[in-house]
Structure formats: structure tokens, C-alpha cells
Amino acid sequence: MISPFDPLTFPCGVRMKNRFLLGPLTNTQSHADGTISEEEFNWLVLRAKGNFGMILTCASHVQANGQGFRGQLGIFDEHHKEGLSKLASSIQSHDSLALVQLYHGGMRADPTLIKGSPVAPSNVERKGARGMTLQEVHTLRDDFVKAAVRAQRCGFDGVQLHGAHGYLIAQFISEKFNQRTDAYGKSFANRSRLLFEIIEGIRSVCGDEFILGVRLSPEKFGMQLREVKMICQKIDNAGIVDWIDLSLWDSFKYPEEEEHKEKSFLQHFADLNFKNTVISVAGKIRTARDVQDILDSKIDAVSIGTGAILHHDFPMRIKRDSNFESVSLPVTAGHLEGEGVSENFIQYLSLRDGFVKTKNHT
Secondary structure (H helix, E strand, C coil): CCCCCCCEECCCCCEECCCEEECCCCCCCCCCCCCCCHHHHHHHHHHHHCCCCEEEEEEEECCHHHCCCCCCCECCCHHHHHHHHHHHHHHHCCCCEEEEEEECCHHHCCCCCCCCCCEECCCEHHHCEEECCHHHHHHHHHHHHHHHHHHHHCCCCEEEEECCCCCHHHHHHCCCCCCCCCCCCCCHHHHCHHHHHHHHHHHHHHCCCCEEEEEECCCCCCCCHHHHHHHHHHHHHHCCCCEEEEECCCCCCCCCCHHHCCCCHHHHHHCCCCCCCEEEEECCCCEHHHHHHHHCCCCCEEEECHHHHHCCCHHHHHHHCCCCECCCCCECHHHHHHCCCCHHHHHHHCCCCCCECCCCCC
């Protein structure tokens, strides 16, 4: 039986001390220009102190027009490097791996935060998004690669490509949102072309000892479970990605698509024939039992989101108590402050129903 405290070695040779990853969480704590704030720095480093084996930043936009949230971390310009370099070295000083999640919001970019209209593979009128030119697609691909190089030069151990949750890479993969008729549209091979070109570009310039991961999610935002599974298998067969992080919404949920309801999301992906790739999952992992059940399902690691917000030392609590369960929601703002969550982040969490206690809660 795999213990969550067993070390894990990625195909590139980099070792993680345990099986706990801090999920890439939107936290709205960065400065308006995309540079990291002291609050965001403290939030992430505190999780490294709390014994997470890997710390992922929030989604960090690779182009200025890819910003999806206020207070979002940027990695599209050299002026971001100073703060990112300090972050990487501080995380690593606690024996945790430091990675940046690379992102572009596409049609989900916030039009009040960017210049011009949001962009997408094709026109999406209800989102006010225009379709990208072929040259813009090539520039986007190159900017993802440049952002990975910037992360490496800042000292990070690797990067994760955000291909989940309906953002731009996922929009290209989605048959619903990608209506292009060129080499990046129509067929599954064409719709996944951008992702694989980014992967190949990063690997070619960052080398074989740099962790390269991809985050994917099924079902929502026009994604089909069948195609997400196909991408996972294609990635594994290619052998040039170290790890796939599956955001399953709820790790124990069953699919809504009629043809796939016979088993849980977790089992759908655990049953794939992975030979070259580390697999982690995210989605409502709140207890020690959840963690062990996932590892017992042939999954290599767990990506912790809410549990890490509620407990900066989530891994250590499980180490001390094999029956540990996260504190129940909602929690007070005071509890969150004690876990290194800033006022801006608390305000953002307050938008999630039932997360932060209000005066009306008894």
C-alpha cells in the first residue's frame, strides 16, 4: 500500500518528498501589474512550511490579455522575475518543489482587466470574444514556451500547463468552442495540436530535467470525458510530460454523460494504461481517508485545494492523525487569517456560497 508520505520521483528524475501537492488556487492577492505581493508570498511559503511536497502558484497568465481575475499573478514580462525568483527559492528552502501554473483565460479573460476583446479559438458572441488569427495562435504557443523559460530562469522546478476549467487551451480542445477550419480545428488531432506544440516547445528548450505537467478536467466547459481520456493516453504514449493533474470537481463523483456513468471519474482515469506519467487528482479531498482511498486507486498523488486553504499544514495533520478530517465549512474570517489567508483572499472566498461565515450564520 502506498503511503501519502512515501517519496515520489517524476520521470525527469526530480524527487518529491511526499504525495501532497498544493493545488493551483486563484487567490486574488497579486499586485495589479501581476507582480507577487507579500500576502501571496506568505500564503504559498506557509504551505511549504506545512509540508506540502509541491507548491503550485495560482494560474499565471502568459500574455497580458489572458488575465482572468483581479490580483492574478503574471509571468508574461521580465519585471515579474524578481518576485518569482524570491518565491521559488523560499519554497525550496522548506524542501518543497516550486512550480508555476501557466495560463491564458481566452474567452474567460476579464474584459475590464485587459486591452481589447477577449480572444478564443473562434468567435464566441455571448462572451464578446473574437477568434484568433493563425499568427496569434503561433504567438500564444511561443509565449507559453517563453513563460516556461522565465520560470526556469527564476529557479522553479517546473511548470504546469492549465488545460482545464474551460480556459484557452481547453477551449482549443473543445469541439463546442473550437470552430476553426485550419490546422488547429475540426479533428481531435487538430484541436489538441496547440497543447502538444506547447509541450514540445517547452521540453525542447527547458530540457529533460525540468518538471512539465498538464492539468485537465472532464465534463464541464464543453469537454467530453472520452476526449480527455484520449489526451491523457496520448500524453502518456508520447512520454514527454512528467505528470497529469486531473481536476475532477469531486474525486469520487460519477460522470453525467450517459455513456460513462458505469464508474466514477476516479476509476475512469485509474483504468487508463499509464506507463510514463505521474497522475494526481484534485476535487473535494478533505480527509485522511479520502487521501488514502485515492492512492489505493492507483493514483500517484493528491492535489489539495480547499483542505489547504483551511489547514496550511494539511499533510502534517494527516501524519499525526490517520482519522483527520478538515474543519467543516463555513469557517470564520478569523480562522482563515490564522491560516495565512489575506483580506483580499477572504473577500474572494466569501463569493463562494457557504465558505466564509457571515453575521447571519449561527
